[in-house]
Amino acid sequence: MTTTVIPTEVAIVGAGPSGLLLAHLLAARGVASVVVEARSEEYVGSRIRAGILEHSTVDLLRRAGLGDRIAEVGDEHRGIYLQWPGERHHIDFQEHVGRSVWVYGQTEVQKDLVAAAHARGQEIHYEAADVAVHDVTSDRPAVTFTGADGTSYRLEARVLVGCDGSFGPSRAAVPDDVRQTWERVYPYSWLGVLADVAPSTDELIYAWHPDGFAMHSMRSASVSRLYLQVPNGTDVDTWSDDRIWDALATRLGHGENGWSLEPGPITEKSVLPMRSFVQTPMRHGNLFLAGDAAHIVPPTGAKGLNLAVADVGVLAPALAELVRGGDSRLADAYSDTALRRVWRCTHFSWWMTTMLHTAGDPFDAQLQLSQLRWVASSAAGAAGLAENYAGLDIGS
Ligand code: RFL
Ligand code: PHB
16 A cells, blocks of 8 residues: 655644644744644534633733634633532632633634634644554654545654644653653542533632532533532433432532522533543653643643643744754753643642542541631632632743
8 A cells, every 4th residue: 555655844643722722833933734633623623621711821822813712702700719518709810810711612712723724724634543653763753644535644744742632642652661650540520511501600619518529610601511529430321410400509509698500401411530640751752742642630720721732832932943943952841841830730630629529538528628718718828729720821
């Protein structure tokens, strides 16, 4: 069988937010890239995932010319509510650190990235099979794959970037004697639902409850996104819509202090396990890793998508220097620079997760409540949460 060879400067595996944003930022610097994606454009665009953009993510997207729809349909939030039975407290990020976050779903970010990619004629191979990376320590690394039309391709590039999430081949291309991994698996999962009902809150509610954590988020003025802590291995079919709304009402405090939760038709439900994972280094030879390919965080604290954006925000100028000018200093610093933020966010997500989820130990529950009371009543406690949630500067 003949192989079609495609030469390019940067070969990117994965057309999720990190892959497409990297291609966008490289194009703005005049660097050519080709993207290879295992799934279809529709599939990648329809996955319901992240909902919150940090201050620095919105800044970067605006500077990259991707901010118009965020300004139009995104919803700026100045804080979150933290609650436990009988008490709800607003943590005001603007007051504590002068920063906001935005409700703007990952599906919307993906739409903006796909539209920009089409507009500049970005080469993307969707529905690629047998994707494999080769010769990553040489100066002509390659990605091979079978295209949707059955053709065999070989992308030959100056550098490869693995933006292929937690299940792609890039992470494993770093040899075992080079890579180090850290992992924490949590003893609970989230049942997430999307509902066609106006949110019952103006800003997100994170709720501690003896029955388990619950969260009220949103996607728009007419669509709510809600989560319940459930045991690992939960079968989604054991949770009827009525059972979900009852548990949400109990855990979110329906009827307390005059607040009520408005139920509505559930349009999507799924169970997601939670883990923290980091693989280092984030570069091996001419293979760079970005986003979920290098690290996973549990969703409490909304860091996954924001970390992916921060990685490529650091990586794009580094690769432009490397490919164009031959100056390797930024590329050499990439892994250490990115990992500082990765570990900060890994800690923050772990802290939010373990502070808010119940794991059955009454002593731990008292410590959690004490910590929540301190965060809600101390300016120093609230500022620490606010600074981490709203996000640090990229590259800091
Ligand atoms: P993605 O989005 O997983 O994209 C990776 C892409 O690589 C493709 N791929 C391959 N392509 C070619 N060959 C192969 N062999 C391949 N194998 C895989 C995949 O098809 C896919 O298109 O990783 P990326 O780009 O690094 O982006 C990361 C984010 O998607 C992720 O961190 C967030 O969604 C995490 N996350 C959240 N992050 C936030 O910042 N705020 C949130 O509120 C938030 N909520 C969430 C979340 C993730 C969730 N789930 C289900 C994981 C809520 C949920 C429910
Ligand atoms: C969401 O809206 O999906 C969301 C918001 C905040 C989180 C996690 C998920 O911490």
